[in-house]
Amino acid sequence: MPCRSSDGANHVTETVAAIVAAHRAGTVKPAQTVARSYQRIREHNDPAIFISLRDEADAIAEAERLTDPTLPLYSVPVAVKDNIDVKGLPTTAACPAYSYLPAQDATAVAKLRAAGAIIIGKTNLDQFATGLVGVRSPYGIPKNPVRADLVPGGSSSGSAVAVSAGLVPLALGTDTAGSGRVPAMLNNIVGLKPSLGLISNAGLVPACRTLDCISVFSLTVDDAVAALAAMAGPDGADPFSRDRPLAPLAAFPAKLTLGIPKAGQLIFFGDHAAEKAYGEACKRWQALGATLVEFDLEPFYETARLLYEGPWVAERYLVIRDLLASSPEAIHPVTREITIAGARPTAADTFAALYRLQALRRVADRTFAELDAIVLPTAPTVYSTAQVLANPIELNSRLGTYTNFVNLLDLCGLALPSAMRSDGAPFGITLLAPTGRDAKLASIGRVFHADTRLSIGSKALPQPSLAAVPAQAGSDEITIAVVG
Amino acid sequence: MPCRSSDGANHVTETVAAIVAAHRAGTVKPAQTVARSYQRIREHNDPAIFISLRDEADAIAEAERLTDPTLPLYSVPVAVKDNIDVKGLPTTAACPAYSYLPAQDATAVAKLRAAGAIIIGKTNLDQFATGLVGVRSPYGIPKNPVRADLVPGGSSSGSAVAVSAGLVPLALGTDTAGSGRVPAMLNNIVGLKPSLGLISNAGLVPACRTLDCISVFSLTVDDAVAALAAMAGPDGADPFSRDRPLAPLAAFPAKLTLGIPKAGQLIFFGDHAAEKAYGEACKRWQALGATLVEFDLEPFYETARLLYEGPWVAERYLVIRDLLASSPEAIHPVTREITIAGARPTAADTFAALYRLQALRRVADRTFAELDAIVLPTAPTVYSTAQVLANPIELNSRLGTYTNFVNLLDLCGLALPSAMRSDGAPFGITLLAPTGRDAKLASIGRVFHADTRLSIGSKALPQPSLAAVPAQAGSDEITIAVVG
Numbered sequence: 001m002p003c004r005s006s007d008g009a010n011h012v013t014e015t016v017a018a019i020v021a022a023h024r025a026g027t028v029k030p031a032q033t034v035a036r037s038y039q040r041i042r043e044h045n046d047p048a049i050f051i052s053l054r055d056e057a058d059a060i061a062e063a064e065r066l067t068d069p070t071l072p073l074y075s076v077p078v079a080v081k082d083n084i085d086v087k088g089l090p091t092t093a094a095c096p097a098y099s100y101l102p103a104q105d106a107t108a109v110a111k112l113r114a115a116g117a118i119i120i121g122k123t124n125l126d127q128f129a130t131g132l133v134g135v136r137s138p139y140g141i142p143k144n145p146v147r148a149d150l151v152p153g154g155s156s157s158g159s160a161v162a163v164s165a166g167l168v169p170l171a172l173g174t175d176t177a178g179s180g181r182v183p184a185m186l187n188n189i190v191g192l193k194p195s196l197g198l199i200s201n202a203g204l205v206p207a208c209r210t211l212d213c214i215s216v217f218s219l220t221v222d223d224a225v226a227a228l229a230a231m232a233g234p235d236g237a238d239p240f241s242r243d244r245p246l247a248p249l250a251a252f253p254a255k256l257t258l259g260i261p262k263a264g265q266l267i268f269f270g271d272h273a274a275e276k277a278y279g280e281a282c283k284r285w286q287a288l289g290a291t292l293v294e295f296d297l298e299p300f301y302e303t304a305r306l307l308y309e310g311p312w313v314a315e316r317y318l319v320i321r322d323l324l325a326s327s328p329e330a331i332h333p334v335t336r337e338i339t340i341a342g343a344r345p346t347a348a349d350t351f352a353a354l355y356r357l358q359a360l361r362r363v364a365d366r367t368f369a370e371l372d373a374i375v376l377p378t379a380p381t382v383y384s385t386a387q388v389l390a391n392p393i394e395l396n397s398r399l400g401t402y403t404n405f406v407n408l409l410d411l412c413g414l415a416l417p418s419a420m421r422s423d424g425a426p427f428g429i430t431l432l433a434p435t436g437r438d439a440k441l442a443s444i445g446r447v448f449h450a451d452t453r454l455s456i457g458s459k460a461l462p463q464p465s466l467a468a469v470p471a472q473a474g475s476d477e478i479t480i481a482v483v484g
Numbered sequence: 485m486p487c488r489s490s491d492g493a494n495h496v497t498e499t500v501a502a503i504v505a506a507h508r509a510g511t512v513k514p515a516q517t518v519a520r521s522y523q524r525i526r527e528h529n530d531p532a533i534f535i536s537l538r539d540e541a542d543a544i545a546e547a548e549r550l551t552d553p554t555l556p557l558y559s560v561p562v563a564v565k566d567n568i569d570v571k572g573l574p575t576t577a578a579c580p581a582y583s584y585l586p587a588q589d590a591t592a593v594a595k596l597r598a599a600g601a602i603i604i605g606k607t608n609l610d611q612f613a614t615g616l617v618g619v620r621s622p623y624g625i626p627k628n629p630v631r632a633d634l635v636p637g638g639s640s641s642g643s644a645v646a647v648s649a650g651l652v653p654l655a656l657g658t659d660t661a662g663s664g665r666v667p668a669m670l671n672n673i674v675g676l677k678p679s680l681g682l683i684s685n686a687g688l689v690p691a692c693r694t695l696d697c698i699s700v701f702s703l704t705v706d707d708a709v710a711a712l713a714a715m716a717g718p719d720g721a722d723p724f725s726r727d728r729p730l731a732p733l734a735a736f737p738a739k740l741t742l743g744i745p746k747a748g749q750l751i752f753f754g755d756h757a758a759e760k761a762y763g764e765a766c767k768r769w770q771a772l773g774a775t776l777v778e779f780d781l782e783p784f785y786e787t788a789r790l791l792y793e794g795p796w797v798a799e800r801y802l803v804i805r806d807l808l809a810s811s812p813e814a815i816h817p818v819t820r821e822i823t824i825a826g827a828r829p830t831a832a833d834t835f836a837a838l839y840r841l842q843a844l845r846r847v848a849d850r851t852f853a854e855l856d857a858i859v860l861p862t863a864p865t866v867y868s869t870a871q872v873l874a875n876p877i878e879l880n881s882r883l884g885t886y887t888n889f890v891n892l893l894d895l896c897g898l899a900l901p902s903a904m905r906s907d908g909a910p911f912g913i914t915l916l917a918p919t920g921r922d923a924k925l926a927s928i929g930r931v932f933h934a935d936t937r938l939s940i941g942s943k944a945l946p947q948p949s950l951a952a953v954p955a956q957a958g959s960d961e962i963t964i965a966v967v968g
Contacts, residue, residue, distance in 0.1 A: 209835070210835065210838065239839075239843040239846045311831035314830065314831035314832040314834070315832075315835045317832055321832070343830070343832065344831075345830065346831060347828075347829035347830060347831060347834040348798040348801055348802050348805070348827065350795070350798070350834040351693070351694065351795075351834070352802060355693055358724055362720070362723045
């Protein structure tokens with residue numbers, strides 16, 4: 001039975017799609033939705049979720065000024081991870097000593113606003129987006145609303161918890177090595193990690209500039225795609241931005257080939273419930289019509305080791321080199337220990353790692369030549385906050401088992417709720433495919449998620465019915481291009 | 485008046501096209517052409533051009549075994565720079581202590597052989613392809629056949645001289661920062677530097693693996709394109725290889741916009757003859773119908789500084805790190821001094837340079853959005869061997885003024901003879917465009933070269949008439965692609 005939230009609003013207004021529909025139909029006023037977010041934040045009363053909140057009256061006034069109901073995110077309240085610039089609020093990256101007041105919105109934020117979104121606050125994170133746990137912040141540890149003893153996941157901890165708890169229907173995270181996917185699983189929500197460069201990184205505090213991307217948390221795949229469509233596009237202000245078209249959502253294809261790791265290659269660190277849930281997810285894909293084909297996961301693991309043992313930590317070092325020199329005590333001790341190692345690798349180490357990575361990318365290309373996507377656990381297991389605090393680096397690293405290699409291999413990813421375990425911990429899977437297949441992952445992922453009939457987030461709300469989408473392009477379709 | 489070469493062969497058999505035509509017509513036997521190359525090598529008698537020569541009888545026997553006259557390089561003698569593997573001959577990279585006997589041909593060499601080419605020897609180079617001068621080799625300094633006091637140019641010194649002197653009609657070079665273009669100018673021949681990855685680098689001794697490519701020297705543009713067409717294609721053995729189609733040659737376009745640097749940006753180091761020759765080349769382009777548009781060269785210069793001052797020398801260091809440690813005296817002193825500096829930069833330096841490079845690439849993208857290509861001097865001036873030996877690093881660096889940035893910016897290039905100066909020194913221009921425009925550069929470059937009516941190479945041979953090519957695709961052509 002779905003619980004109604006304490007403000008009495010009907011649950012159908014919980015998703016972006018439902019909120020926009022209600023605003024357009026006039027059944028809920030844009031300003032009411034914004035006020036409701038603030039009300040829920042107060043009631044939820046977890047001071048570790050937001051680092052800063054926008055003035056409520058200011059947000060409501062912005063909602064009241066919206067005049068175009070056709071805007072795709074018409075007065076949708078949005079939370080933004082506090083390593084992404086929002087004009088009027090400080091950007092801290094969860095490090096008070098690093099804090100600055102940005103002169104303008106990040107490009108992604110500006111595009112969300114242009115699409116009708118109302119930014120209501122900045123969310124907590126593992127400091128400098130270094131971590132997958134959500135406990136490495138001087139602003140506290142957001143409580144996991146699904147199971148309170150578990151870590152919220154990170155680094156986008158506050159954004160994932162805010163969506164799961166129903167405080168906002170949409171939040172921005174970032175994802176360098178899993179920060180947009182691991183918290184999605186831990187909070188029973190959708191985490192969309194777009195192709196690198198699809199969303200501009202202008203106005204983002206870098207973690208690893210060559211690997212960073214802004215990601216989306218939402219309750220449904222369709223909501224995430226709506227946000228992605230609003231933000232995608234090339235941007236002269238970000239040299240790593242790319243001009244890539246985003247295809248529309250399509251019907252579940254008649255033929256779908258998904259890769260699963262060869263027998264014995266998956267790692268769950270002894271978590272049999274996670275292992276069982278992964279097997280059930282694979283059976284669900286088969287029942288939906290997918291053909292499962294085994295592939296060799298080892299090159300992907302090798303890529304992950306390259307990230308952990310290789311030179312990329314030097315990118316994190318570059319971001320806070322000055323602060324490490326001037327005020328090392330201002331940095332979280334775990335973050336400091338990890339990042340200072342970035343001073344050590346040489347240019348020769350870097351090029352050697354880039355050569356190896358290039359070879360591994362070609363292996364991945366060959367893997368994906370036969371597959372529409374691969375299906376992996378989002379994370380191999382879950383950990384409690386107490387466990388992570390006792391063993392902060394090793395357990396963090398384990399959570400990245402299936403996420404660390406993704407941006408190095410230039411893949412796009414979609415983390416989906418897959419099961420609620422009997423122990424009350426959520427389990428999730430992630431679809432991965434080569435850059436540019438974002439819409440493909442969404443088109444199949446939305447059907448999988450709907451098929452689970454899982455409630456969304458932590459509030460036991462039922463999923464809405466899937467909206468109809470156009471039938472997928474057939475294999476004999478002819479495209480006519482005019483050569484200019 | 486063209487001189488006839490001493491073996492009495494008619495000059496029309498000097499180009500690849502003419503040689504293949506003569507073989508097909510039966511007027512010259514394949515084995516005769518191969519024997520003639522060896523004869524000319526003996527007569528030319530410059531022991532610094534080749535590091536190793538293949539056994540003549542063996543080469544002739546291979547030519548006699550060719551049975552398919554439709555092969556595009558049907559019994560064309562080819563010289564190969566001695567940093568590219570040829571089975572049966574040692575690969576030295578001009579460093580005897582580094583020498584090894586390769587187990588197989590480089591992919592590019594295997595493809596040339598499959599197209600009918602007969603490899604006759606391995607040519608001298610600036611050691612480890614580090615240099616643009618051709619004087620940094622324990623195997624001597626190839627004499628410049630155009631003007632004997634000038635450096636031959638490098639690093640592909642032997643290959644360029646062998647083509648210019650008529651010893652072979654085709655030779656492979658390599659090009660990391662200008663090694664396939666600067667020697668082309670100094671020898672009055674064509675130097676085609678393809679898009680990175682178009683020709684596989686499998687079997688190449690790396691200089692900077694992220695920037696290297698195999699290049700082509702020939703007497704005409706059409707010959708270079710024939711060789712490129714034979715070698716181009718993806719290769720699983722080289723992770724940096726790319727699958728890029730090579731378009732056919734097309735007629736000179738009705739509308740052609742070429743970029744030239746803004747007033748005051750060109751550097752000639754006081755060489756007024758070179759400056760004048762560049763101005764005349766620009767006038768020739770205008771007479772051919774091109775519109776010249778000024779662009780800002782400064783970001784290209786900044787990219788070149790990034791190469792010289794940045795971390796990429798660490799790639800060269802990686803190649804000979806073991807040799808530097810075990811036998812430093814086995815390395816040419818100038819090469820050693822340059823390469824050992826590659827141990828110093830850090831991973832942080834590397835990523836910082838990669839970020840800046842990414843921004844500069846975007847600037848270049850914007851420059852080329854308005855232009856079909858840019859036209860630059862191939863090198864700003866020429867130097868004598870005596871001058872370079874007296875000032876080996878600074879003068880070498882000057883020769884790279886217009887070549888150093890090209891591979892960093894992922895451009896393709898075509899170096900063309902442009903003028904013979906009154907002092908007997910050759911002058912050349914280079915066309916540059918974004919990756920993938922190789923055929924476009926060739927289609928316009930061949931017409932420019934023909935229009936100069938310059939003799940080809942150092943033997944005062946007239947250029948052959950340009951072959952007819954299909955009219956260029958119109959702007960309203962419709963391409964129909966079947967989506968699979």
